[in-house]
Amino acid sequence: MATAARRPVPPKAPTTLDPASTVASHALLTGPHRITVRARAVLHPYARIMAGGGPVDIGEGCIIWEKALVGCGDSKITEGEEEDARGVRLGPNVVIETGAVVEAREVGEGSMIESFARVGVGARIGKYCKILSYANIPAHTELPDYTVVDGRNFRRKDKTMANQPLVREIRAANHAKQVKGLQALIPSNLVKWQ
Amino acid sequence: MATQFPYTYYSCPCINPTDSTLPEQDDTFDPSSPRAAFSLYPLEHLLYCTECHQVRCPRCTAEEVVCWYCPSCLFEVPSSTVRSEGNQCTRSCYNCPQCTAPLAVNPLDPPESTSETLTGPFILTCPYCTWSSLDIDLKFDKPNNITGQLSGSKRPEPSTPVDTPDPDLSRASSPKPDPKTRDEVFTALNAFYKNQITHDVDAPGHAFAEQAFSSPHSISRLLNLYSTGKKLKRQRPKPMSEALTPADGLVLFDPESELDTIKRTAAGGWEGTLGGDKAAINTEARFVDDARPVASLLRTKRAKRCRACRTLLSRPEPKISTTRYKIRVVAGSNVPRVGLRPLGAKARATAVSGLGGLGAEVPSLKPLLPSHFVLTLTNPLFDAVKVTLATARDTTGPVKARVTILCPAFEVGANTDVWDEALARDGGGGSQGGGGVPEAGKVWERGRNWVGVVVEVVPAGDAVRGEVLEIAVFVRVEYEAGGDLDGAGKREVGFCNPIWSSG
Ligand SMILES: [Zn+2]
Ligand SMILES: [Zn+2]
Ligand SMILES: [Zn+2]
Ligand SMILES: [Zn+2]
Numbered sequence: 001m002a003t004a005a006r007r008p009v010p011p012k013a014p015t016t017l018d019p020a021s022t023v024a025s026h027a028l029l030t031g032p033h034r035i036t037v038r039a040r041a042v043l044h045p046y047a048r049i050m051a052g053g054g055p056v057d058i059g060e061g062c063i064i065w066e067k068a069l070v071g072c073g074d075s076k077i078t079e080g081e082e083e084d085a086r087g088v089r090l091g092p093n094v095v096i097e098t099g100a101v102v103e104a105r106e107v108g109e110g111s112m113i114e115s116f117a118r119v120g121v122g123a124r125i126g127k128y129c130k131i132l133s134y135a136n137i138p139a140h141t142e143l144p145d146y147t148v149v150d151g152r153n154f155r156r157k158d159k160t161m162a163n164q165p166l167v168r169e170i171r172a173a174n175h176a177k178q179v180k181g182l183q184a185l186i187p188s189n190l191v192k193w194q
Numbered sequence: 195m196a197t198q199f200p201y202t203y204y205s206c207p208c209i210n211p212t213d214s215t216l217p218e219q220d221d222t223f224d225p226s227s228p229r230a231a232f233s234l235y236p237l238e239h240l241l242y243c244t245e246c247h248q249v250r251c252p253r254c255t256a257e258e259v260v261c262w263y264c265p266s267c268l269f270e271v272p273s274s275t276v277r278s279e280g281n282q283c284t285r286s287c288y289n290c291p292q293c294t295a296p297l298a299v300n301p302l303d304p305p306e307s308t309s310e311t312l313t314g315p316f317i318l319t320c321p322y323c324t325w326s327s328l329d330i331d332l333k334f335d336k337p338n339n340i341t342g343q344l345s346g347s348k349r350p351e352p353s354t355p356v357d358t359p360d361p362d363l364s365r366a367s368s369p370k371p372d373p374k375t376r377d378e379v380f381t382a383l384n385a386f387y388k389n390q391i392t393h394d395v396d397a398p399g400h401a402f403a404e405q406a407f408s409s410p411h412s413i414s415r416l417l418n419l420y421s422t423g424k425k426l427k428r429q430r431p432k433p434m435s436e437a438l439t440p441a442d443g444l445v446l447f448d449p450e451s452e453l454d455t456i457k458r459t460a461a462g463g464w465e466g467t468l469g470g471d472k473a474a475i476n477t478e479a480r481f482v483d484d485a486r487p488v489a490s491l492l493r494t495k496r497a498k499r500c501r502a503c504r505t506l507l508s509r510p511e512p513k514i515s516t517t518r519y520k521i522r523v524v525a526g527s528n529v530p531r532v533g534l535r536p537l538g539a540k541a542r543a544t545a546v547s548g549l550g551g552l553g554a555e556v557p558s559l560k561p562l563l564p565s566h567f568v569l570t571l572t573n574p575l576f577d578a579v580k581v582t583l584a585t586a587r588d589t590t591g592p593v594k595a596r597v598t599i600l601c602p603a604f605e606v607g608a609n610t611d612v613w614d615e616a617l618a619r620d621g622g623g624g625s626q627g628g629g630g631v632p633e634a635g636k637v638w639e640r641g642r643n644w645v646g647v648v649v650e651v652v653p654a655g656d657a658v659r660g661e662v663l664e665i666a667v668f669v670r671v672e673y674e675a676g677g678d679l680d681g682a683g684k685r686e687v688g689f690c691n692p693i694w695s696s697g
Contacts, residue, residue, distance in 0.1 A: 130324055148323050148324055150322075154293075155465075156325075156465060158324045160324060160325070160326040160328045161324065164328055166304065167302075167326070167328070169304065169305050170302070170303075170304075170305050173305030
């Protein structure tokens with residue numbers, strides 16, 4: 001990759017990696033702030049975590065697919081913002097699909113950001129939300145729990161997930177199965193990023 | 195349609211349905227007339243009838259359904275089933291009422307259950323927007339035959355048969371909304387009025403009807419025929435009665451249900467109501483809670499026939515999984531392809547195929563100055579053809595120009611093996627011409643199965659800037675078919691619209 005070669009190598013971020021997490025050696029963890037990866041989280045090769053504007057916290061059982069970007073690249077903080085306002089906190093079992101860009105302040109448990117969706121700076125995504133492909137969530141949006149947003153910004157509440165604990169259980173079991181499968185497939189290289 | 199320059203549209207003969215009886219000079223084609231827009235097509239859109247020797251456009255072909263199939267499960271549906279069950283898949287194919295994505299059948303087994311077989315219950319879920327049939331309290335016992343299970347549980351509340359008195363109606367004074375669906379109301383109304391009509395026929399309003407004749411209708415009509423005098427005078431058929439009870443299919447306005455609707459709207463808010471587009475596929479539903487899965491609509495494969503002689507022009511393979519055609523007679527392999535390019539432009543290959551555009555070098559015309567263009571005709575047939583070109587002296591479009599075809603009659607070679615041309619070129623033959631000055635009566639250039647002739651265009655002095663000049667060219671093709679002379683077997687109007695005037 002010619003462009004990558006020309007760019008200066010970004011600094012490795014200080015990290016706290018759970019020994020039960022999976023971080024591929026081709027994943028990219030950069031920035032001056034701390035990156036925390038919790039147990040059973042899976043970072044695919046070429047997944048990018050940028051702690052440029054604040055610490056990034058990847059929750060338990062999160063899956064971050066290749067070419068997805070979590071965190072803000074720049075450390076510029078506008079007036080009135082807190083020191084780590086540009087940090088990102090992903091709750092447990094969040095899935096960030098290929099090419100999605102998540103700069104949100106917080107993504108709640110079990111939410112799913114589908115491929116090539118964008119979630120702007122400072123947004124707060126509730127639990128069990130689903131941001132469909134190519135959807136664009138503007139900065140500082142607050143989405144309530146169980147919201148589904150599609151690429152044309154059509155929003156609805158996922159009543160099945162909200163009202164049916166059994167469906168949530170099934171979903172969690174499937175997610176755990178997926179994490180297990182990915183752990184077997186992706187060679188983890190925690191040493192490289194410690 | 196085609197937006198590239200130069201573009202060529204072909205006029206379908208169906209613009210002038212009487213032209214077979216008229217001498218050819220009479221049907222001059224005017225491309226700028228408003229009617230012309232309905233008969234001009236790119237060559238790729240046209241079929242060809244080998245019996246009529248004419249191109250056939252979508253307007254002069256008749257379509258017939260070869261088969262019906264479900265786009266989700268790709269199963270063919272017999273047309274008898276389509277007639278009885280309607281235009282929808284009767285297996286397990288349903289679409290999401292929220293986003294129209296195909297729904298998947300998923301088990302609702304608890305995750306800790308270890309049994310190998312899925313026991314259910316099953317639900318329909320949308321893999322896109324996460325809608326599920328649990329939203330409307332629908333569960334299924336089996337993962338297959340969803341339609342059968344759905345019709346069994348059509349309504350959550352017990353539906354009232356048409357002929358029994360409505361329990362809600364008999365209850366107290368305020369009639370509750372009839373729980374019948376639109377379909378049921380329609381069936382009831384349909385049955386009621388059919389009944390009315392048969393009654394009317396059975397008891398025609400003539401004199402015998404008043405007497406209590408129990409004879410069948412046909413006999414009474416016979417008697418009527420043989421009776422004489424004033425008794426023959428037919429009365430007007432007695433007026434039909436209208437549907438009067440909910441059992442007949444009458445739907446009464448119910449203020450309470452309106453109030454109920456208002457309350458539900460207030461409670462559910464914006465998100466509780468279905469959008470117009472979603473209500474359109476779910477005609478009965480007004481609220482998200484009422485939206486039911488929509489059975490997948492069927493698609494068809496269609497054959498096309500010539501409207502004049504019923505010859506099959508195109509017939510897809512009836513097998514659903516293939517996209518191939520059994521028969522497909524396209525115009526492109528039967529009529530010469532016409533192309534136009536400025537003289538001197540080195541784009542013969544694209545001009546001949548008629549597909550390539552001129553790109554950046556779009557010629558602009560100068561008023562009163564002659565410009566030269568090369569009109570190429572490519573013969574797709576395996577026989578040489580004699581071509582005669584004709585064009586109106588002055589164009590009729592927004593740009594007035596005088597058009598002269600320097601060589602209007604010539605012969606185009608057969609579409610033989612491409613290798614012939616390649617080998618001939620080695621020997622010094624092949625495409626000739628393309629040099630010197632354009633000369634009247636001479637073919638400009640010529641190849642294996644194509645010929646280029648020069649067209650001179652002189653725009654009028656008051657030419658409009660930025661408008662497209664369209665030249666109508668009448669192409670007459672003569673060829674010998676199977677030994678016996680078919681004479682002027684074919685003719686068509688090629689129509690090139692290539693140039694514009696920028697003054
Ligand atoms: Zn036609
Ligand atoms: Zn189907
Ligand atoms: Zn859906
Ligand atoms: Zn025909």
